[in-house]
Amino acid sequence: MAKKLKGDQVFTGQLLREGDVVFMSTDGAWSKDLQSAVIGTSPEEVEALEALALKGVSENIVIDIYPFVVVKDEAGKIVPDHIREKIRIDGPSIVYEPSAQAAE
Amino acid sequence: MPIIKDGAEVRDDPWLMLTDEMDVPTEGDVIIPLALASEKAERLSNHNGRIGIAIPNDVNIEDYAALIGTADLIQLELPAFTDGRAYSQARLLREELGFDKELRVKGDVLVDQAAYLKRCGFDSFDFDGPFDAEIWARTLSIISSGYQRNYRDSLKHRGA
């Protein structure tokens, strides 16, 4: 995994039972809210976070963990810097649910 | 490193796997890697015991028909559980070369594959632990029927 990404990083994964996208917050807890994620700001910190994330994997809580780069917007909110992660967090960029389509 | 046969762990497997440096013992059951078979042929000719051959999975089985005909056991490899070459090798051995002695698979065997391996002709499984006899039995019997009829299996087939 030791892909050296440039920038601050957050660990993400998906819940084994549900498949939902989650982010790692303090003490290796997993939350659907990106804002509660712990940010690694140095290679050492990211490495420590990864060790914690892998614990979630070995405990069969999350699967497919990886880090991605985040930045803070003006309001201080954590946001991903790549479109893939944006879509992963916000959901499909299209109107996809039939009820939502009907309501259009 | 359990060896599983007939759904149970074999406690005292008689087979000794030979390596490069080892001398062929004068007696006992030995498995010799295919690559060493010709080199050690002379020693083996007056060996007192059964002889098995370990065949790598990139070998064309049909090229060794004569040698295979003399073997008491053939061991095929599953270096990773996703590498399925041994399944076809096994079928060639059983169906084309008529090999009818013990056929063993060694390597990365998952319990969920054992039923398929068995149906391709394997009788014994040599893999890195853990072995749970109950899961093994359940997994091997969970599917009772098969669409492919010619295999060495005890499954039900349509109309039968």
Add this chain to the structure above:
Amino acid sequence: MYIYDDFDETFVRERAAQFRDQVERRLSGALTEEQFRPLRLMNGVYLQLHAYMLRVAIPYGTLSSGQMRQLAMIARKYDKGYGHFTTRQNIQYNWPKLKDLPDILDDLADVGMHAIQTSGNCIRNVTSDQWAGVAADEVTDPRPYAELMRQWSSLHPEFSYLPRKFKIAITGAEQDRAAIAFHDIGIRVKRNETGEIGFDVYVGGGLGRTPMVAKKIGEFISVNDLLPYLIAILRAYNLEGRRDNKYKARIKILVHEKGAEAFKARVEEIFAGLDKDKLRAPQGELERIAKFFDNPAYETLEIEPASLREARADNKAFDAWVRRNVAAHKTDGYAIANISLKPVEGIPGDASAEQMELVAQMADDYSFGEIRVSHEQNLVLAHVKKSDLYTIWQALEANGLGTPNIGAITDMITCPGLDYCALATARSIPIAQKISHKFSSSERQSEIGDLKIKISGCINACGHHHAGHIGILGLDKKGEEYYQITLGGSGDENAAVGEILGPGFSADDVADAIDTLVERYIQLRSSEGETFLDVVKRVGLEPFKEALYADH
């Protein structure tokens, strides 16, 4: 259509029970994710961008109204009320939870359905012509052979850990609507002068990173030899296919590296050694299967009912739909009604639970309770009376299913892309929507005529972009989506791989670029009958490049 007997039903139920056991072992931690992944994939369960995804098999694209209703029920109960029909004639659910999957499989088994081998490095769902059995240009019905292959390939003990996935398609018609040339094995059913059936067998076709058109290696293989011949091909591939590099592991690479002649010789060598009598379908089995595909009880009808003529004259929208969506049936007075899942600015291939139920009702009322799914992600009512077409259309139209665009520029094949897919490099659906918006006028569409646009969100080419008359491939350039355009591909009997036109376009510019290409085509064509693809073949890429890039 084929109906399960006790044997099939037990098999599918046991398979569902097996998966339940595997899921339980995974959740308890007895299986690691690495061990579980190939097991779940062999049952159609992926992990996608937002959630798990389940792909359910619709063998050769045929399903009953009851099965369709169950698919709708599953969409509502376990998902978000919709499903996505794929280019492999299957359906995908985008939001199931792993813990619910065993229950979903039980619900599928209740109606004789499953998710066996819809993914994984094994023999995938066999696909076929969506008009099989009813097309006017058919030599013979391929479905009995497709069903035979479905059964033979299910949980195949020897071929479940192949180097890579393996796709088989079969067609029995002159015109290839199953894209057999782009499959690992493509089969064309033939009939000789004496009326005997045989199969021409093509191998090594595929899209993805290295698109290739399949080569013919088997000439008029007899019905009796079909399974042994397939076994010989699969065995050659299983033993010799590359396993060192995922991108070189498909059979097309083996055939290419070895040479088609040498590969053919190897297959024949293995074939010669097989104990064929033991490997053939058992005596009577094919006949048993074929009975299920006998013609339904067609009535003797007028060839051209006056009611249809009048309705078309009175209603322009209906007339446009008939012209575009209705195809010739082999039986007088009947027609094939194609239902477009490509509404203007919709999501190609998606259908809501309500739409699925409506189509099921239409099938019950007007088409012997049977529905087809096409590889172009549309649905088909294969046996409707011409005199019922107007009623059917009205119901479809009222539920967003009456789009008159089959084979037209807005009938695009589109993969899920970055909106859903974990492997994607760019989005596909919004691009399709922009193009659909640009060409939404049905007058403009009919002026343009037949034009197939196919869009993939990454090099894996699930959207078949190489086979599009216009192909669009989404890529990522330093975090920005951009799109490469190819021209001249074709997935039919004159299969060809499209060629890249030049530098790519941003998401905002793709639709305009397509517009420019279409305008140039209209200028270049010698008559209305000369299609886009004909023109590309006649004039080459240059005039199109010029149109796109000249003033840049």
